[in-house]
Amino acid sequence: MHNANPDGDEAIRQTNSDAAVARLSAAQKGYISDPFVRFLLPRGAHLQPPRPPLINVGTYVRSEGIDQLVNQWLELCERDGKQCQIVSLGAGSDTRFWRIAAGARANVLAKYVEVDFAENTTKKAMAIRKSKELGVLLGNQDDVSLSNGGTTLHSPVYHLLPADLRRNPSESLAPLLASSSSDGSPMLSNALPTLLLFECVLAYMHPEDSDALIAWFVEYFSTEQSGVLGGLVYEMFGLQDAFGKVMHTNLKARNVSLPGVEPYASVASLPTRFTRHGFTTSHAITLRDIRRSCVNQSELERISHLELLDEVEELDLVLEHYAVTWGVKVNCVDAQALWREWGFKPSRN
């Protein structure tokens, strides 16, 4: 495990506030719909001013791109007649579980597991306990429990777990996932299609630690013939240019470094995150290309009326430094055709 500098860790945990504030801002300005984010905002985050239009558009494209892939994942599971599991690593104050649970495909979810540093899971668990709106979607309140000093929350589908993802997963994650129910069955079934979400977290980890994490999940799902393991990463890349230098300098001033970005100089290099672990397919696309090719024209039109955005060239420059990478490992050859469909569909009018 690399970099356990306590100040650096606190700075990494704080990046969650930025993500949550950006989401709240985009929701308040009408870019995205997220009725849950306000209940999960870290302390003090409410007081921050809305983000500039460029950031709001970026949040919209990121959110739209990831939503499309996750929704399609749920749709493919439904078509296959299966429930699925989603594991969000470095979940922070993300609201995706509640958005799915309130949506049309809630029944497709067998498990939704979130992992973050204990400091962040404690705050999130408390926020969940305080909010009726969040609590009601966890199911019967008698089935919701806090444990391990308030760092952990279990409910029938949703689980919130504390772990440092840089530690050896056999020692950190494995005991947490071992069991959540009285019958002693493991929290994650290796027979259900399972999607790993890494939204803006791998940049803060050394590549060897992220590799060990992905390899551990690959191993976990390798023994079951029907096993399907998906991975979705949203991250910066290509930071060796002038834009990247400014970003590194800004983050350094906040005691944050980005060791996980280093190996990825180009968009073409990103799928190796998954292909080197034997994934059946993997692809990557920049946010710039998502905006151009995967967002419906009517949506682009709608968001263009929300705020005045002068800096269109600057927007492209920012968006071409962020990408979504996704891949799937399908153990059974017969099932591979279905899962090869997982990806972006061309946009409509």
Ligand SMILES: C[S@@+](CC[C@H](N)C(=O)[O-])C[C@H]1O[C@@H](n2cnc3c(N)ncnc32)[C@H](O)[C@@H]1O
């Ligand atoms: C930028 S935030 C993103 C939060 C969320 N995924 C989102 O997109 O809204 C990064 C999150 O990853 C978590 N994180 C980073 N490194 C971690 C590690 N080694 N172990 C556990 N969590 C980590 C941070 O605490 C933070 O909550």
